[in-house]
Amino acid sequence: MFLVLLRRELRLSLRHGSDTLAAVLFFVLAAALFPLAIGPAPETLGRLAPGIVYVCALLAALLPLDRLFGADLEDGSLDHLLLSGLPAALVALAKAAAHWLTTGLPLLLSAAPIATMLRINDDAMPVLLLGLLPATLLLSLFGTVGAAVVLGARRGGVLLPLLVLPLTTPVLIFGVGAADAASGGLAWHPHLLLLTALLAAALPLCPLAAGAALRSAAE
């Protein structure tokens, strides 16, 4: 049933492919603004590149979140999802997985050309991409919680970033920390280990929180 649900989400987002495309294009465009704003000097840009990639990916991942459950709430599908026999937490996990596959993964794949465009240090590149794997997963999990909590609230779309962005600060700190450490020739493993520890904690907790929020939104 979990896989059936996941396949439904993927098929739906395939039919509305513009959502994924919009997130990736936003990512590329926002990152492309930085060389224009702070000048094309390679040393400055390369120094800032990991931070720019992370912040832009974070903002791009927020874009499709308000439709994650919003469409299902409006057309009544949410009731049927909750009555599908899956616990609400697993429904939320399926949604988070779908968000990662349709937004997180495309962002991860487009991060490499963007980082190259920003003249990132050659040593930092593999660590940046490696760190983005747990980071995008975390963004999907935190984002799912945020989307479920603001569900049904007036102006939920505005509330959502206010709720999710503070949660993602550790992702930003450790992700960028790892890439900076690598470009400085320092040990980058501890940062990534902390990032994966966060993921290990968020993987069971976020779906539970999102599931509880979904149940109360359906009431």
Added chain:
Amino acid sequence: MLEADGLAAFRGERLVFSGLSFRVAGGGALLLTGPNGSGKSTLLRLIAGLVRAEAGRLVWQGQDALADLSEHAARVAYLGHLDAVKPGLTVAENLGVWGRRGAIAGALAAVGLTPLADLPAKMLSAGQRRRLALARLALRPAPVWLLDEPTLGLDAASVERFGVMLAAHRATGGVVLAATHLPLPLPDAAELALV
């Protein structure tokens, strides 16, 4: 047998009903009537397990029905006043999530939508969307059907086909609870008036 004893529910801050008791035997039907806002939809959502009961018990075959919500979800088929149809998917794909492939053709035939199976759901009229929502009931065997204004927007022929579905469901011992302002094809149904 579905039995309710002293159910009460809140909608926001307002107590919509309290001390509600009824009993529906296997193969039986219960019509919920009452003015707008009397809590018919809330009662159906409560029985589905979507709204929490503030007081009282719901008993299915002698057991507390709402103790395990995942297990309870397999027992009920819920039809809300929204159709839950995704315009981007085809008619058949809309049912794909909720039932096995083999069941879909039969469910579409039951509501007379077979010729439209491969059409995108955004092309459907309001009545056809309602029929697609009705088809979902026939997808999997759930003993309790909870129907919120099931025939809204349906033509006479579709109501007649729906009557056949309801009769078949009740013949296998299924229970039907329906909230409605329109006459439904439910012979010898009991009536519960909410105030």
